[in-house]
Amino acid sequence: MRLAATQGLEAVSLRHVAAEAGVSTGMVQHYFRTKDEMMTFALDMVMRDAVQRITAEVTAAGRVLKPAELVRTLMIQILPLDEPRRLEGHVTLAFLAYTAVKPAIAEGLRESADQMRAFIADQIRAVQATTGTAPRIDPVHAATGLLALVDGLGIHLLGRHYSDEQAVAALDAHLGLLFGSTPAPPGDDRHDLARQDPPGQNRPGPPGDNPVARAGGTTPDRPAGTG
Amino acid sequence: MRLAATQGLEAVSLRHVAAEAGVSTGMVQHYFRTKDEMMTFALDMVMRDAVQRITAEVTAAGRVLKPAELVRTLMIQILPLDEPRRLEGHVTLAFLAYTAVKPAIAEGLRESADQMRAFIADQIRAVQATTGTAPRIDPVHAATGLLALVDGLGIHLLGRHYSDEQAVAALDAHLGLLFGSTPAPPGDDRHDLARQDPPGQNRPGPPGDNPVARAGGTTPDRPAGTG
DNA sequence: TCTTTTGCAATACGACTGAAATGTAATCGG
DNA sequence: CCGATTACATTTCAGTCGTATTGCAAAAGA
Numbered sequence: 001m002r003l004a005a006t007q008g009l010e011a012v013s014l015r016h017v018a019a020e021a022g023v024s025t026g027m028v029q030h031y032f033r034t035k036d037e038m039m040t041f042a043l044d045m046v047m048r049d050a051v052q053r054i055t056a057e058v059t060a061a062g063r064v065l066k067p068a069e070l071v072r073t074l075m076i077q078i079l080p081l082d083e084p085r086r087l088e089g090h091v092t093l094a095f096l097a098y099t100a101v102k103p104a105i106a107e108g109l110r111e112s113a114d115q116m117r118a119f120i121a122d123q124i125r126a127v128q129a130t131t132g133t134a135p136r137i138d139p140v141h142a143a144t145g146l147l148a149l150v151d152g153l154g155i156h157l158l159g160r161h162y163s164d165e166q167a168v169a170a171l172d173a174h175l176g177l178l179f180g181s182t183p184a185p186p187g188d189d190r191h192d193l194a195r196q197d198p199p200g201q202n203r204p205g206p207p208g209d210n211p212v213a214r215a216g217g218t219t220p221d222r223p224a225g226t227g
Numbered sequence: 228m229r230l231a232a233t234q235g236l237e238a239v240s241l242r243h244v245a246a247e248a249g250v251s252t253g254m255v256q257h258y259f260r261t262k263d264e265m266m267t268f269a270l271d272m273v274m275r276d277a278v279q280r281i282t283a284e285v286t287a288a289g290r291v292l293k294p295a296e297l298v299r300t301l302m303i304q305i306l307p308l309d310e311p312r313r314l315e316g317h318v319t320l321a322f323l324a325y326t327a328v329k330p331a332i333a334e335g336l337r338e339s340a341d342q343m344r345a346f347i348a349d350q351i352r353a354v355q356a357t358t359g360t361a362p363r364i365d366p367v368h369a370a371t372g373l374l375a376l377v378d379g380l381g382i383h384l385l386g387r388h389y390s391d392e393q394a395v396a397a398l399d400a401h402l403g404l405l406f407g408s409t410p411a412p413p414g415d416d417r418h419d420l421a422r423q424d425p426p427g428q429n430r431p432g433p434p435g436d437n438p439v440a441r442a443g444g445t446t447p448d449r450p451a452g453t454g
Numbered sequence: 455t456c457t458t459t460t461g462c463a464a465t466a467c468g469a470c471t472g473a474a475a476t477g478t479a480a481t482c483g484g
Numbered sequence: 485c486c487g488a489t490t491a492c493a494t495t496t497c498a499g500t501c502g503t504a505t506t507g508c509a510a511a512a513g514a
Contacts (some may be wrong), residue, residue, distance in 0.1 A: 008328035010237060013501065026463050035502060090327050096382065097324040100317050101235035106386055113388050141400035144393060145376055148383060149401075152375030155323065155382070159333055161340050166371060173368035174376075177404040240471065252472095253493050262472060 001042065005087040009094040014038070040105055043095050046088065051112055053077065058119075067126040068179045074120070075150045075171055080157050081164050089158050117143050127179055135180060142178055149174055228269065232314035236321040239266070267332055270322045273315065278339055280304070285346075294353040295406045301347070302377045302398055307384050308391050316385050344370050354406050362407060369405055376401055 003012050003020050014035060018025040032038035057077055062070060080089035099106035120143035128136065153167045230239050230247050241262060245252040259265035284304055289297060307316035326333035347370035355366065380394045 006328075008324065010325075011328075014503090015500080024463050026465090027461080029503080030460095030462060033503090090324075093327060094324045096386065097235065097317075097321045100320060100385055101233075101238075103387070109386065110388050113383070113386075135404065137400050137404065138396070141393075141397045144380075144383075144389065144397035145401045148379030148394075148397065149372055149376040150379070151382060152377070152379035153371075155378060156340070156371075156375060158327060159323065159336065159340075160330075161337050162371065166368075167375075169365070170368045170371035170375065173364050174372045174401075177362060177364065241473090242471080251493050253495095254491080256473075257490095257492060260473090 001046070001087065001091050004042075004094050005090040009098055012039070036102075039095075039098070042091075043099070043105060044108060046091055046095065047108060047112055050088065050092075051115075054116075067123040067130070068175070071120060071123050071127075071146070071179075072172075072175055075146065075175075076168070078150050078154065079164075079167060079171070080154050081168070086158065089154055093155065093158060113147070117147060120146060124178065131180055135177075137178070146174065146178065228273070228314065228318050231269070231321050232317040236325055241265075266322075266325070269318075270326070270332060271335065273318055273322065274335060274339055277315065277319075278342075281343075294350040294357070295402070298347060298350050298354070298373070298406075299399075299402055302373065302402075303395070305377050305381065306391075306394060306398070307381050308395070313385065316381055320382065320385060340374075344374060347373060351405065358407055362404075364405070373401065373405065 003016055014028050015025050017038070018028045021028075028038070032041065054074060054077055057073060058070065061073055065073060080086040099109060117140070121139040124137075124139040124142045124146075128139065150171065153171060156162060157164065157167050230243055241252050241255050244265070245255045248255070255265070259268065281301060281304055284300060285297070288300055292300060307313040326336065344367070348366040351364075351366040351369045351373075355363070377398065380398060383389060384391065384394050
């Protein structure tokens with residue numbers, strides 16, 4: 001991940017990964033029989049982490065926040081507003097271009113995207129049901145547009161086309177359109193939401209483990225192969 | 228371009244480019260002393276073509292269309308709704324990930340994006356001035372969001388996350404929010420707008436002294452058709 | 455104790471990479 | 485007509501790539 005984020009996917013080779021992890025190339029090959037297996041695993045891991053992080057955010061704040069605020073919280077979570085998430089964004093972007101050529105790999109991506117879209121659509125429906133100020137829009141179209149907007153903002157942020165504040169402002173403007181009024185959560189410090197880290201790591205695994213151990217943490221051997 | 232679009236940027240090597248163009252690798256090296264020079268030229272060419280195509284669209288339709296319709300026309304132009312534009316989108320996406328590592332190359336990208344953003348903001352301002360139904364939003368934020376949304380839709384389209392129709396519908400829903408009412412242009416055939424081929428030659432160029440310019444402008448040996 | 459399997463390291467291999475060197479035919483200025 | 489430059493083609497080279505092979509210590513099983 002570090003390699004893909006800092007030097008691009010083209011720099012991701014078995015040797016480089018091994019060197020970055022401080023292990024031998026043979027060990028990488030032991031756990032991933034082919035490079036494609038490694039890449040697929042990495043992509044799956046990125047998606048799984050993101051989904052887990054976001055769903056954790058949902059379940060944690062889902063009962064205390066109104067739908068509009070919840071949606072904003074989620075969208076802020078997706079934006080690459082801090083350094084770890086910028087890394088994650090670069091990796092995702094690299095994989096996005098990668099999977100454009102290998103459509104089979106992108107299947108899971110589509111699936112989780114659909115899932116996310118359906119959830120957002122539900123939230124928008126809820127907002128429309130409870131609020132009188134929200135305009136009548138097809139919730140699925142609105143969810144599609146909102147997710148596309150956030151992804152687009154993220155890409156532009158990765159390319160440093162504008163500042164974090166501008167991106168958040170654009171997002172809020174859009175949410176204002178969608179929900180009829182300001183969905184800004186209580187405590188108008190927007191960056192508090194943007195750069196969260198504290199509420200307990202939702203990732204399993206002992207502290208201080210290296211990325212290799214973490215990658216194979218749940219599956220000690222042969223994460224993808226049949227052995 | 229064809230290589231990058233169909234097999235990814237990782238398949239773009241001097242030999243592959245030469246083979247695809249039907250020339251020798253030495254000829255490629257003659258016109259581009261290094262691979263980076265070739266990549267930079269290609270990226271510049273993609274951006275220049277896109278900007279030219281879009282600005283041509285603006286000047287052609289700018290006087291007959293109302294701002295809201297003009298904006299929609301532009302956004303439709305950006306979306307990868309037909310095969311050539313899907314190719315272009317794949318190339319752009321690949322380069323986007325590429326330039327994430329080489330920030331110096333992405334400078335021109337930022338510039339043209341800013342330009343586009345300012346133009347859209349102007350149009351939105353015009354709409355807001357003439358229409359009473361349009362909500363009051365910061366035009367720059369609205370332009371930022373709109374462009375981000377279109378880019379995001381484009382990326383999802385490239386990944387086949389949903390159909391062309393869904394993307395256009397999401398775009399129209401957003402435009403409906405932005406402009407207060409339907410900005411759909413007369414002649415409700417949406418694909419007519421989406422699928423028009425740019426009639427102009429991509430570039431007029433006399434055989435210049437600059438080898439790079441010559442490499443892009445006039446095909447050196449055999450006419451490599453754009454098909 | 456012997457054999458087999460696991461977990462890794464080291465290395466070999468063929469293909470491919472970008473870049474450079476070399477060769478050669480055509481063009482051009484004088 | 486002649487030297488210089490241009491426009492390629494061909495080949496070479498050092499290096500990296502993914503993958504396969506081999507080697508070996510430790511564990512497991514009989």
